[in-house]
Amino acid sequence: MMDAKTDFRFTTKTKPNPDTEIVHGSRCIDWIGGAPRGYGLFRVENRCVPAHRYLYEAIHGPVRRDQVIRHLCNRPSCVNPDHLAVGSHQDNADDREAAGRTYCKLDDRAVTTIVGRALLGHTQKAIATDYGVVPSEVAHIINGRRRANALDPELDRELAKAPPAR
Numbered sequence: 001m002m003d004a005k006t007d008f009r010f011t012t013k014t015k016p017n018p019d020t021e022i023v024h025g026s027r028c029i030d031w032i033g034g035a036p037r038g039y040g041l042f043r044v045e046n047r048c049v050p051a052h053r054y055l056y057e058a059i060h061g062p063v064r065r066d067q068v069i070r071h072l073c074n075r076p077s078c079v080n081p082d083h084l085a086v087g088s089h090q091d092n093a094d095d096r097e098a099a100g101r102t103y104c105k106l107d108d109r110a111v112t113t114i115v116g117r118a119l120l121g122h123t124q125k126a127i128a129t130d131y132g133v134v135p136s137e138v139a140h141i142i143n144g145r146r147r148a149n150a151l152d153p154e155l156d157r158e159l160a161k162a163p164p165a166r
């Protein structure tokens, strides 16, 4: 849960955006802190968590690991609580498709599997062959996950324990 100090720190990294559409009665509140890949990251207790997930859980309580926090406004940088809703990974993929912003032909599950296999010592070449992509894309996914402390807190913990990739 957020204490007053954390609450203040979070708030200083947000800014209402008057140029956005009204969704559920209000406009977007943008995350102006770090946001690799468009999703805001908030550092708390020495780790980075997705800002919108952090906020949603602070308000509504813990969200199951197999669920994602969706942006009803389709703006990943938004942290307006009224624009966040819990959903499945499939909902999120559907949202992205609907918004025409599918950024990768590999879905979230594939990305998680790829990172997991890399941790198990599978070569990037072998993984790439299985997924029909080039090894550099696999490297990009693995490094991206690591760098972004990406959208999967449980995986982050595994990565933190794991030896360097390759």
Ligand SMILES: [Zn+2]
Binding pocket: 023, 027, 028, 029, 073, 074, 075, 078, 079, 080, 083
């Ligand atoms: Zn929004």
